[in-house]
Amino acid sequence: MNTLENILLNAKKSILSQSESIAKLNDYLTPDFAKSVELIYQSKGRLIITGIGKSAIIAQKIVATLNSTGTPSLFLHAAEAIHGDLGMIQKEDVVLCISKSGNSPEIKVLAPIIRNFGNPLIGMTANETSFLATNSDYVLHAYIDDEACPNGLAPTNSTTAQLVLGDAIAICLMKLRNFTPDDFAKYHPGGALGKKLLLRVKDMLDTTHAPQVNPDASIKKVIMEISEKRLGVTAVVAHNKVIGIITDGDIRRMLNDRDQFTDLVAQDIMTKNPKHISSQLHVSEALDILENNKITQLVVIDNEEYKGILHLHDILKEGIV
Structure with a gap:
């Protein structure tokens, strides 16, 4: 076996080992998990998550x-906690402590202090008989058979298990809170994700250069309007109401089908009842319509009044896709 084949084999073994460990977590879920989620949900305070080593890194992600x-949450490093940062924990907070062994020195110092504060303590550990487990109000069993590490030392399967349990907590809390995409958008206003969740059609619509022709406009006028506005389409508008659209594809098909077109006008070659959207809707909804109908332009109409054309390229330029 050459070096490249050996690398791929080891990668597959690691992935398979971690996936098998995660699958087994279902067998270790107990009523303590449900009680922990309910406790966090009902709490008037925050969730303080603490840990040491690699578990501390997982805690930050959760x-x-x-x-x-x-769910308002704060990270508290276990080592820093016992050296002055315990003031972060307030009376109504719930504390989640993460530790594979549950027996590290910092955890042995920290767990009793939290209990003395009167704060509920949830322990996430692979060891049900550990100091953390026996000193917690609720135990989340993040058990694994072994690590993916060939030496059985580097945290791999164990940290993945912790991360998955943390995500499960978050998902359960989202369900309890009826957390919607609009709620999610409030916490993600920046970047492509924020744009996808918050940006509305009206925010990116150029209403001053909306391509349009009258139903009786000549084909030459139609071609000039499509070329001038550079959207590959023009709306056919009568009394400010869209009665059809003409795309550059319609023009090409007309030229293929006919040698003469001087007797034609816009309404002769337009597509009636074009797909349209309100300017008040999210751009993500417009994108769904475009993708589902395999089109690149969408007519924007508010209260039956023509507002303009939204092009797929405009959405792409915003980095939403």
């Missing part, structure tokens, strides 16, 4: 996920 999905 905090980020929870904050973005409606």
Whole structure:
């Protein structure tokens, strides 16, 4: 076996090992998990998540996920906690402590202090008989058979298990809160994700250069309007109401079918009842219509009044796709 084949084999073994460990987590879910989620949901305070080593890194990711999905959370490093940062924990907070072994020195110091504060303590550990487990109000069993690491030392399967349990908590809380895409958008206003969730059609519509022709416009006028506005389409408008559209594809098909077109006008070659959308809707909804109908332009209409054309290229330029 050559080096490249050996690398791929080891990668597949690692992925398979971690996927098998995750699948087994279902067998270790107990009523404590449901009670922990309910406790967090009912809490008037925040969820403080703490850990040491690699578990601390996982804790930070879980905090980020929870904050973005409606559960106020803070990360507290276990080592820093016992050296002055315990003031972060307020009276009504719930504490989630993550530790594979559940027996690290920092955890042994921290767990009793939290209990003395009177804060509920949830322990996430692979060891049900550990110090953390026996000193927690609820235990989330993140058990694994072994690590994917060939030496059985580097946290791999264990941290993946912790991460998956944290995501499961977040998903359950989202369900309890009826957390919607609009709620999600409030916490993600920036970047492509924020644009996809918040940007509306009206925010990117050029109403001053909306291509349009009258129903009796000549084909030459139609071609000039499509070329001038550079959207590959023009609306056919009568009394400010869209009665059809003509695309550059319609023009090409007409030229293929006819040698003469001087006797034709816009309404002779237009497509009636074009796909349209309100300017008040999200751009993501417009994108769905475009993709589902395999088209690149969408007519924008508000209260039966023509507003303009939204082009797929405009959406692409915003980085939403």
